[in-house]
Amino acid sequence: MIEGLLIGLETAFSLQNLLMVIGGCLIGTFIGMLPGLGPMSIIAIMIPVAITLGDPAAALILLAGVYYGAIFGGSTSSILLNAPGVAGTVATSFDGYPMARAGMAGKALTIAAISSFAGGTVGAILLMVFAPALSSVALLFHSAEYFALMVVGLSAIAAFAGTGQVAKALLMTILGLIMATVGEGALFNMPRFTMGLMDLQSGFSFITLAMAIFALPEALFLVMNPARSAQGDSGKIENLRISKKEARAIAPVIGRQSIQGFFIGVLPGAGATIASFLGYAVERNLASEEERKEFGHGSIKGLSAPETANNAACTGSFVPLLTLGIPGSGTTAILLGALIALNVNPGPRLMVDEPQIFWAVIISMYIGNLILLILNLPLIPYIAKILAIPRNYLIPFILFFTMMGSYIGQNNATELLILVGFGICATVLRFADYPLAPLLIGFILGRMLEDNFSRSMQLYDGVAFVLERPMTLGLLVLAGLLVIVPSYRARRAKARAAGVADGD
Amino acid sequence: MALDRWISWIILCIALAYGYAAFFTMDQLLPPFMQRNPIWPSTFPKVLSVLAVVTSLIILLGLEKPSGEEKTPDIDYRRLGDYNIGQALMLLGMMVVYALTLRPLGFFISTIGFITISAIILGERKLYVLIPVSAVATFVIWYLVEQVLGIFLRPLPIFF
Numbered sequence: 001m002i003e004g005l006l007i008g009l010e011t012a013f014s015l016q017n018l019l020m021v022i023g024g025c026l027i028g029t030f031i032g033m034l035p036g037l038g039p040m041s042i043i044a045i046m047i048p049v050a051i052t053l054g055d056p057a058a059a060l061i062l063l064a065g066v067y068y069g070a071i072f073g074g075s076t077s078s079i080l081l082n083a084p085g086v087a088g089t090v091a092t093s094f095d096g097y098p099m100a101r102a103g104m105a106g107k108a109l110t111i112a113a114i115s116s117f118a119g120g121t122v123g124a125i126l127l128m129v130f131a132p133a134l135s136s137v138a139l140l141f142h143s144a145e146y147f148a149l150m151v152v153g154l155s156a157i158a159a160f161a162g163t164g165q166v167a168k169a170l171l172m173t174i175l176g177l178i179m180a181t182v183g184e185g186a187l188f189n190m191p192r193f194t195m196g197l198m199d200l201q202s203g204f205s206f207i208t209l210a211m212a213i214f215a216l217p218e219a220l221f222l223v224m225n226p227a228r229s230a231q232g233d234s235g236k237i238e239n240l241r242i243s244k245k246e247a248r249a250i251a252p253v254i255g256r257q258s259i260q261g262f263f264i265g266v267l268p269g270a271g272a273t274i275a276s277f278l279g280y281a282v283e284r285n286l287a288s289e290e291e292r293k294e295f296g297h298g299s300i301k302g303l304s305a306p307e308t309a310n311n312a313a314c315t316g317s318f319v320p321l322l323t324l325g326i327p328g329s330g331t332t333a334i335l336l337g338a339l340i341a342l343n344v345n346p347g348p349r350l351m352v353d354e355p356q357i358f359w360a361v362i363i364s365m366y367i368g369n370l371i372l373l374i375l376n377l378p379l380i381p382y383i384a385k386i387l388a389i390p391r392n393y394l395i396p397f398i399l400f401f402t403m404m405g406s407y408i409g410q411n412n413a414t415e416l417l418i419l420v421g422f423g424i425c426a427t428v429l430r431f432a433d434y435p436l437a438p439l440l441i442g443f444i445l446g447r448m449l450e451d452n453f454s455r456s457m458q459l460y461d462g463v464a465f466v467l468e469r470p471m472t473l474g475l476l477v478l479a480g481l482l483v484i485v486p487s488y489r490a491r492r493a494k495a496r497a498a499g500v501a502d503g504d
Numbered sequence: 505m506a507l508d509r510w511i512s513w514i515i516l517c518i519a520l521a522y523g524y525a526a527f528f529t530m531d532q533l534l535p536p537f538m539q540r541n542p543i544w545p546s547t548f549p550k551v552l553s554v555l556a557v558v559t560s561l562i563i564l565l566g567l568e569k570p571s572g573e574e575k576t577p578d579i580d581y582r583r584l585g586d587y588n589i590g591q592a593l594m595l596l597g598m599m600v601v602y603a604l605t606l607r608p609l610g611f612f613i614s615t616i617g618f619i620t621i622s623a624i625i626l627g628e629r630k631l632y633v634l635i636p637v638s639a640v641a642t643f644v645i646w647y648l649v650e651q652v653l654g655i656f657l658r659p660l661p662i663f664f
């Protein structure tokens with residue numbers, strides 16, 4: 001392993017490759033800030049550039065830089081504008097945006113940058129150590145386990161339900177699942193619930209829904225209540241500092257989530273989205289009573305958990321790609337295409353045949369993370385200045401970017417009308433205090449959930465798989481516990497408040 | 505009846521319509537060989553519709569005890585008139601207009617128009633700043649999306 005590391009260091013630290021990493025990070029960060037252009041599309045756009053480089057190691061290093069930059073850029077727009085452009089950064093906006101509104105935009109971005117850095121770095125180290133061994137574990141996960149894993153992901157909704165809100169959060173999740181069934185599923189090849197409209201044939205698009213649920217109501221609220229946009233001194237630099245106490249609070253979160261996120265990322269298909277939702281839910285359950293009240297209102301733990309998990313999972317998703325040649329996510333699938341175009345065949349032989357590529361990728365991930373941190377920390381005050389733009393200019397541009405986000409993806413103007421329609425519905429739901437995050441989680445996980453459930457039903461000709469596969473059963477039990485334990489604790493707290501003895 | 509229960513009533517209606525479609529209309533279209541599958545395209549929607557009906561009934565009938573503490577909401581919908589609701593509605597109207605004009609009028613005209621008129625609705629009066637800003641921003645974004653990223657956006661009206 002040490003030998004491999006040296007080969008990787010030698011390759012990655014050439015002047016050309018360092019420039020590649022820096023350029024990739026910058027391009028990724030700036031394009032990633034536009035909602036609607038996630039890592040997947042940016043990497044797809046950069047592939048022609050990477051291929052013309054000719055050198056596979058340099059190309060991969062460039063793409064890894066773009067990948068990390070795009071993820072960080074995506075969290076920027078969800079923190080500052082509540083407009084998550086990628087599914088993986090939805091959980092970031094839950095606490096990042098309230099922080100930005102409270103005048104701590106600079107601090108929120110710093111925490112995001114540091115958490116991303118830590119998650120990515122720990123992920124890269126774990127990748128180095130575990131890659132060969134993990135490839136066999138990832139193969140143990142079948143569709144039944146994926147189904148169970150999605151259920152665990154859905155149990156994250158318990159994290160959003162305050163007291164007396166459980167039914168609402170549940171209803172929103174189910175509504176999200178219902179919306180995910182619209183369109184043509186991969187497994188059945190028949191259009192469902194499209195009402196004969198061609199525009200619904202491929203279902204609702206994620207980006208439209210995300211913009212309509214988060215960004216649009218927020219912009220409308222800013223219009224309706226000008227006092228909300230009084231951001232205070234959010235652009236100032238002194239807010240950047242993280243106090244020692246805060247650092248101590250997020251350190252264990254980062255530690256836990258980088259490991260958990262990495263292992264979730266290793267499983268093909270699970271990826272950064274589930275890792276970030278699960279990270280958020282787990283940290284909320286672990287937090288103490290008064291800390292939990294802050295979740296959703298600008299908790300630094302709630303911000304750093306999904307950011308760390310998200311980045312660690314992205315690194316983790318390279319394990320199946322590099323060791324098995326199986327792309328675990330859309331992004332790694334595009335990277336696989338780039339690798340094949342560069343005449344590199346990822347798979348078990350990669351480490352033996354072309355060790356310099358394998359190790360150069362790992363080292364470049366580490367460098368990419370480091371450079372991203374170095375480049376972005378000084379930039380944060382300027383990025384945070386976005387919020388200091390006068391309201392009369394900021395709001396039209398937010399609306400414009402939400403529309404561009406959903407238009408670019410589909411090149412279909414009907415998408416914009418769907419956006420406005422859902423935006424109005426989401427605003428009314430917010431009036432009535434319905435939590436909207438579960439709706440989006442249900443929508444994102446719904447299709448994967450149904451596909452994996454149907455696949456295991458077909459394989460086992462019935463629901464027997466739940467009992468026959470111990471890992472599935474274990475995960476389902478875990479999901480049940482995640483839902484039941486918090487509500488049990490809440491009930492006990494209520495009973496205690498009412499003066500009923502605990503019995504201990 | 506409070507707004508949240510009205511909403512749950514609407515969702516209940518949607519869920520009933522969805523359930524009707526899932527239970528009574530979808531299976532007729534199913535080819536016979538697919539009927540031997542353990543899972544049908546309608547299986548998942550059936551489960552979902554039942555769950556949705558049950559949960560929306562729970563909210564509608566107020567079975568879940570609300571928590572005692574009243575939160576002060578960001579916007580109180582009972583006093584909508586106190587807010588700038590007119591501006592918000594006009595901006596939504598602008599978005600619809602933008603959606604309808606984006607194709608026929610091309611990206612430049614519709615985008616500059618959208619940003620300028622929205623800012624005027626919000627109260628911006630310095631047109632000598634506003635129009636150049638929106639024109640430059642529109643061009644930069646068009647250049648980025650069309651030339652750098654290679655995603656087609658029709659720049660000019662359809663008849664050019």
